[in-house]
Amino acid sequence: MTEITKITVLDHMPPATRRFILQWGDMGSTWGVNRSVAQIHALLYIGARPMHAEEIAETLGIARSNVSNSLKELQSWKIIARTPLPGDRRDYFVAEADVWEMAMRIAAVRKQREIDPALETLSACLEEADGDKDVSDIQRQRLEDLRAFTLTMDRWYDQMLNVPTPVLLRMVKMGDKVVKLLGFGQKKKAKEKKKTKNQAA
Amino acid sequence: MTEITKITVLDHMPPATRRFILQWGDMGSTWGVNRSVAQIHALLYIGARPMHAEEIAETLGIARSNVSNSLKELQSWKIIARTPLPGDRRDYFVAEADVWEMAMRIAAVRKQREIDPALETLSACLEEADGDKDVSDIQRQRLEDLRAFTLTMDRWYDQMLNVPTPVLLRMVKMGDKVVKLLGFGQKKKAKEKKKTKNQAA
DNA sequence: GTATGATTTCTGTCTTTACTGAAAAGTCTG
DNA sequence: CAGACTTTTCAGTAAAGACAGAAATCATAC
Numbered sequence: 371m372t373e374i375t376k377i378t379v380l381d382h383m384p385p386a387t388r389r390f391i392l393q394w395g396d397m398g399s400t401w402g403v404n405r406s407v408a409q410i411h412a413l414l415y416i417g418a419r420p421m422h423a424e425e426i427a428e429t430l431g432i433a434r435s436n437v438s439n440s441l442k443e444l445q446s447w448k449i450i451a452r453t454p455l456p457g458d459r460r461d462y463f464v465a466e467a468d469v470w471e472m473a474m475r476i477a478a479v480r481k482q483r484e485i486d487p488a489l490e491t492l493s494a495c496l497e498e499a500d501g502d503k504d505v506s507d508i509q510r511q512r513l514e515d516l517r518a519f520t521l522t523m524d525r526w527y528d529q530m531l532n533v534p535t536p537v538l539l540r541m542v543k544m545g546d547k548v549v550k551l552l553g554f555g556q557k558k559k560a561k562e563k564k565k566t567k568n569q570a571a
Numbered sequence: 572m573t574e575i576t577k578i579t580v581l582d583h584m585p586p587a588t589r590r591f592i593l594q595w596g597d598m599g600s601t602w603g604v605n606r607s608v609a610q611i612h613a614l615l616y617i618g619a620r621p622m623h624a625e626e627i628a629e630t631l632g633i634a635r636s637n638v639s640n641s642l643k644e645l646q647s648w649k650i651i652a653r654t655p656l657p658g659d660r661r662d663y664f665v666a667e668a669d670v671w672e673m674a675m676r677i678a679a680v681r682k683q684r685e686i687d688p689a690l691e692t693l694s695a696c697l698e699e700a701d702g703d704k705d706v707s708d709i710q711r712q713r714l715e716d717l718r719a720f721t722l723t724m725d726r727w728y729d730q731m732l733n734v735p736t737p738v739l740l741r742m743v744k745m746g747d748k749v750v751k752l753l754g755f756g757q758k759k760k761a762k763e764k765k766k767t768k769n770q771a772a
Numbered sequence: 773g774t775a776t777g778a779t780t781t782c783t784g785t786c787t788t789t790a791c792t793g794a795a796a797a798g799t800c801t802g
Numbered sequence: 803c804a805g806a807c808t809t810t811t812c813a814g815t816a817a818a819g820a821c822a823g824a825a826a827t828c829a830t831a832c
Contacts (some may be wrong), residue, residue: 386700387652387710393692393754400685402603404790415717418709423809433792436808459800460808467713469720484601491594499587508619509588512668520671522743537755542723544753545730551753552745554738605820624779634822639780661778740824 379433381453390416391430406432407440411465420453420462448475470535481527489524492517579632591617607633608641612650612666621654621663649676671736682728685698690725693718 380388390460391412398408409430414421419426421429441463444450455462466472469474499505530538541548581589592613599609610631615622622630628638642664645651650673656663667673696716700706731739742749 372676384703385707386696386703386706389699390696397689398693416710416713418713436791469716488598491598495587495591498590502585502587504585505587509617512617512619515670526743526746533747533750537750540755542727545727546734549734549738637821
């Protein structure tokens, strides 16, 4: 009945570091990546130095094979990179340090995995609906609306992903000031003003 | 050994409609929602008329309880709404018809579920790191970078979510023209130009 | 109150995904 | 090419999530 808790290198880290790796790992599930992957990324990011698979496995107390697969996954997101270390045959990995660059890479893959297939599905449906009298006008319209939206977002992603990160940063920081500067003179809705914000749980 | 395929109302729909519901349901997993939820949303969206739980269950061939839970989930995303039908005691549901409104609602919930907790985690880590000499400067810096980024995105979401959808539509349609108009005069990278685009699978 | 119909909760089953440990494949060195 | 080291693949297990069907709760009408 005794709870066996595996002792890992993680336990000897500063509390803040350990906390980051652990909680970031858990948060991964919210983002759609599993714990191992998120933990490894957190470790490489916070560690800020090249590490090899064995070291990662030991540090986090997970299986070597799991690390191998997770590293592959992280590479597919292009947010970690292999860095050959002279005199060592093992593969070392480092995380992308620039958070904006990191976010852009993630966005690019997400677009590819989430938006592009949606577009194909919608186009296929619309094509099939074409000429089928059983499909009502309103249904056709809804499919078309959804496709138009998805297409717009698709193009928007493509364009934003090619904007240099410093420029993007400036623009994002401007927030809704952008809207005013562009002369989209509509008055902003003043809703949600009375809500007390940031009441952290 | 015979494959039993449940016959549902779905089978009597126009192929395009059926395809949409089925494929959209499958795509749900990519987006982090389960099949039932995605299918029900697709059905309500394409059906474009109020439906009650029983009807949904029959149409899609899934359990009544499953429908109940899925409807609750869709309501938490605020992309379907209950519409009382006079003379009928049952709850009828309709999907938000405006795709932009729908996208905004989803974005709002995603922000709340994905960004806000991240921000809390990072703040907590930084607080814990403060004064701990075992946490190196570079580690502190990385946590801070991540927090700053997350905070920036948090604010950006808040502001964008308050921009009226027609305005947002115009802005998104402009794409990277916005960057030029704002006078962020940096030359755009001309990469990725040679790639043949849209080679659909 | 009781009866009827609608909805939610609960429990167990099935499916999917994550993960481990071992075996296989690959890679560099001498 | 032998031998040591490294990484990947594979098969089985464990954990998590999705789902069905039954039971319980809730709401309305009478």
